[in-house]
Amino acid sequence: MATMNMVQAINSAMATMMEKDKKVIVFGEDVGFFGGVFRATEGLQAKFGVNRCFDAPITEGGIVAAAIGMGAYGLRPVVEVQFADYIYPAMDQLVSEAARLRYRSAGEFFAPMVVRSPYGGGIYGGQTHSQSPESLFTHVVGLKTVIPSTPYDAKGLLISCIEDDDPVIFLEPKRLYTGPFEGHSDDGVKAWSAYPASEVPEGYYNIPLGKAAIVREGQAVTVICYGTMVHVSLAAARETGIDAEVIDLRSLIPLDIDTILVSVKKTGRCVVVHEATRTSGYGAELSALVQEHCFYHLEAPIERVTGYDTPYPHAFEWQYFPGPKRVGEALRRVVEA
């Protein structure tokens, strides 16, 4: 067991899988010699050779397209898109190709591949280094979408993604790379090392996709969240003293609907939290699902706490970011309703 932050855990997941399966290869912008702008691929080229970890031109569409071809060949490419905000040039290859190969060829071809990409705000990245585009992928049938909230989960989930035979979008909450973040902008950076979830096995293990984690049991209200918002939601529960049950989805697609429904049926109340823009965010789907399945159990309206319907503004990111205060207020409203 080692202590790892989230970048290290992600790095370890790739290294572990590259060791285990020579079909696993890694490429993307700056990921080779340099080891990635967030250092997630550090050392992989030195260890596994340029044939298995290499730099790509700045061509997100081309990177994903090549990965599809490689996946169809039989490799398991893990590609990095430097920021999730730069994934849109690859949209056609993701939607029309990666997600559809298996269906359209009736299973003859498929593209096992992982697109890793740092997402989310809180690092003064402005509107083009802060986005949370996960909802778009959840609407694309054929894609899986996975978002970890701790180093331990990051490694275990990423390994499952690499082993998965379907294309997976693996979004990494960049605000959590080096430490957990509860959403108080003035908090200093905490190190992961003080948290149990930073204890990460150096070897192989996995966390199955489609299994949420109840990170806090509670009776008063169910909070559904993922990524950075898990820590924010936990802080909100702690700070308000509300006995919230906090569910970390971990994988958005496939969704662990059972864990959600059991919890909401127990608490009768639900708050959905994400950092992405509200309208047609994944919170809408979660809200709709909960409502459809738990209508007769609900004692209060389901609330969504989300980023606003504006781009992510550079100087106002803390006003934009749905921090513990906003989550806490929603919890209060919902339990008091």
Place this chain on the structure above:
Amino acid sequence: MATMNMVQAINSAMATMMEKDKKVIVFGEDVGFFGGVFRATEGLQAKFGVNRCFDAPITEGGIVAAAIGMGAYGLRPVVEVQFADYIYPAMDQLVSEAARLRYRSAGEFFAPMVVRSPYGGGIYGGQTHSQSPESLFTHVVGLKTVIPSTPYDAKGLLISCIEDDDPVIFLEPKRLYTGPFEGHSDDGVKAWSAYPASEVPEGYYNIPLGKAAIVREGQAVTVICYGTMVHVSLAAARETGIDAEVIDLRSLIPLDIDTILVSVKKTGRCVVVHEATRTSGYGAELSALVQEHCFYHLEAPIERVTGYDTPYPHAFEWQYFPGPKRVGEALRRVVEA
């Protein structure tokens, strides 16, 4: 007043605006000499010259990018993407650019432009000529999304879109181009001419964006829909005899939330219908909004009737298509709940 089908109404909207405002120009694949594969731009090049209506290379990303540059210059480009399924290569230009220019330049630059594109199934188009990607655009702040259901609306709305100073995605239900369609696959093609909404003024008029139409008043349940599904929903109401209030959104963004809330508060029940894939479809947002605002008025769970979470299968499009039978069953469940 003339009788027009939807293609003609759309053509007339462009012709009317090109006549009125020489800043309006039209381009896209096959739209020039040929007049478009669905004939929506027929005659425009002959009438207004190649400088104002011309063929573009097969480069959806380039077409939208050029339109943004033209919009920033001061023109009002109306571009055609031949099928909505082919809009993804333009995703980056739409999301990162068209939608963000105004915000990021604090109003210095903006891109008045309309992206017209036929969408939806029912013509044996298979998975790449049948998609309904509207939900993706509704998640992108800065884009408007408009979908007409009749010739009259198509012209009036398209004119408003062309006059709008924000970028608009104008999705045309191709199954309605030549006649209304209630979702019975074995129905022969009906002509628009028998319907009042095919009476279209030849000159200028507009229908403001953000105003829904109540196309059927009713007391028992509110049906929220748009495009082809308006006709399907009306058929379902008629066939089940349920006194549904059917709301045709017409514009998804901006959304006429008031009309929706008034109706649902009156009926206490709600069904949302769209052709797109269910998960994270626009129905999720509508369901979430209704639930948030009308929780205490709801007497039954809000249901969604949608395309399934699969690609659109060529031979099974009638199994996939959410026709009047499926809508009718949902209506029944909801009013009986």
Place this chain on the structure above:
Amino acid sequence: MAKPVAKPGTASARRNSALELKFPTPPARPGEEPDYSKLGLAAAGAVRRPPIDTKPEEIRDLAYTLVRVMDDDGKLIGPWIPEISVETLKKGLRLMVTTRVYDDRMYRAQRQGKTSFYIKSTGEEAISVAAALALDPDDMCFPAYRQQGIYISRGYPLSKMMNQCYSNTLDPLKGRQMPIMYSARETSIFTISGNLTTQYPQAVGWAMASAMSGDTRIAATWVGDGSTAEGDFHYALTLATVYHAPVILNIVNNQWAISSFQGIAGGEEAPFAARGIGYGLPALRIDGNDFFAVYAATQWAAERARANLGATVIELFTYRAEGHSTSDDPSRYRSTEEGKRWPLGDPIDRLMKHLIKAGVWSEKEHAAMEEEVIAEVRATQKEAEASGTLGQGKTVSPKTMFEDVFKEPDWRQRAQRQEAGF
């Protein structure tokens, strides 16, 4: 010191007059006479055949000329004459005829309402058949939708192709795809996409994977002239050039996209082969209706790829003899004279004439072979139709529509299948 300038201040004080654009127009609209005199075709045999390891910069001129092997009389001339047996040529001829007959039958089937859509490759048969024969059978192909000759040449069963077009009970793609969007892994051909050009960079990725795995198989891909304007085209050429990927990048310039001619894709300013030059890739421009030229160029490019010399761009100059698809009516936008006067003729006729001249084939044999092929295709079609045609309700079980979205359906597909009652 710089010469002092008359006008003070910055830049040119002069203001130019009004700007204007160029809007390319095709050689001939309906009713007009096409003029092919400007094509400036090289004579057969005129273009040199450089060794495969020639540096790309030494053969840039090849992108601007036209490699032709067969002259107008069916004689073979020059350094590009490939080594190819009479047997293979006869086989090629038969495969081209089969492709054309298949196209004709399926076109008719669509017109009879037996399926929703069809795309013919009439006039472009050499492009797919000769390439398929020049490649090894397990080299991976990433075609566009107009290279049906590859499937046929590789022995993918016509019956399967028909079943796919009919979406019938034996459709290998289970009714999910529009007609002609075959998938043929068994013969090393990738699944066809409805989205143009997406396969182009995928082929490069596949070729990279093959090389990264120490494999020996190369890849080949095809794109239309119109489709070169997509970003995927640029991705493919960029990646292929950077990594020296063992891939053949074919551009089928049949002069037309749907209603827009190749000038709308930039073909009037530089031949499409020249795109390759921009990246430092070797590029050939060849007569796509010349079976020998297609075969020879494919072989040359394949040898380069096999020798780790990297990718080659091949522009195949040809003419789309019919409409774009069954949804199209070309008489609305191009002159009917155009096809008739196309100076590079018909690939089947040309190969046939060559063989006859060479004394190894006769008109009688040809007619007999055609008869045979027609009978064969008809018989296959009849059999296929016994398993159903589109809209008859003879399909695989509709419950299969919920399969293969993911490797395993998740709760949504399971629930929705139940809801749908299958």
Place this chain on the structure above:
Amino acid sequence: MAKPVAKPGTASARRNSALELKFPTPPARPGEEPDYSKLGLAAAGAVRRPPIDTKPEEIRDLAYTLVRVMDDDGKLIGPWIPEISVETLKKGLRLMVTTRVYDDRMYRAQRQGKTSFYIKSTGEEAISVAAALALDPDDMCFPAYRQQGIYISRGYPLSKMMNQCYSNTLDPLKGRQMPIMYSARETSIFTISGNLTTQYPQAVGWAMASAMSGDTRIAATWVGDGSTAEGDFHYALTLATVYHAPVILNIVNNQWAISSFQGIAGGEEAPFAARGIGYGLPALRIDGNDFFAVYAATQWAAERARANLGATVIELFTYRAEGHSTSDDPSRYRSTEEGKRWPLGDPIDRLMKHLIKAGVWSEKEHAAMEEEVIAEVRATQKEAEASGTLGQGKTVSPKTMFEDVFKEPDWRQRAQRQEAGF
């Protein structure tokens, strides 16, 4: 007749040996010695200057050489010597110095925590300043993020640039954009995007619109070597070539993207200028550190555009003298020797030396000018900082974050603003 082949059956029966890829590596990693001998730079004055209406196919060679006007001694040679007054040259020198001083100050401000991010253009000042002076002031510019010299040359106030970088109460972009993502409509410069290359085809669209409107203004755009691999690059070149758009397509090849050198974008196989050739566009490759060459090439391209001769591609060969941005540490991936030995020198030094040699400038004057500029920039900075720096809470009202999403906020922005309590 084709020569009969020994081996029967189809294609080559022979199977090649294992394939492998090429992975380009930069000239020198940390600790290694860079080798510039392979650059093969043309001598100053060696490249001809064709008339602007020369057909692109007659000047393809210009993409493979390097237009240089100033030699190593600061002497001007050859046909590309532009008409340019001493006054303009001195102005250019001062603008380049201002750009460098501004960069240094803002870089330091970032290091002091006054803003979140900064990008310098050190060593690339001639590229933006000379181009800005060669263009008309109302020609529309679509720069990438490393052409700050354009704003400065066009008189966009430094104070506004600083306020933007500080996201302070006077930030013209209301705190919405990361530092350096200026928008300067008043000086005909488009809003900068964080997404690479998106501006490139937009510039073509703008130029088309200008021509479609009978306007006289042309457009110019800039992209980095690394960014040429995006699809947008291909869209731009395709559209520009098809419609003969009046636009200048600049490629700033400063040898590096972030940590990847230009070979990863394909620069080792063909110079980036050659990309233009692939489309039939005229392409120049010029010494980007030579003020005269940049000025002359820009003028040549502008004249072509103004005369309705269409677009020009210009590769500006230069060197990114510093890190990619404040987030970067180039010592991790490239040799520090590289920059020191860069054979094309520093654009400011070179112009200064030229002027001194020409007897119109002196080291003393230069030092005084530098002092003056530093004082000026410092004073402006002090003033700007009085209106706040990032994170101090001195911003425009946060309620403005709900504005400009649309022309008018819809109910969502209104409700959310209320919810947020602004």
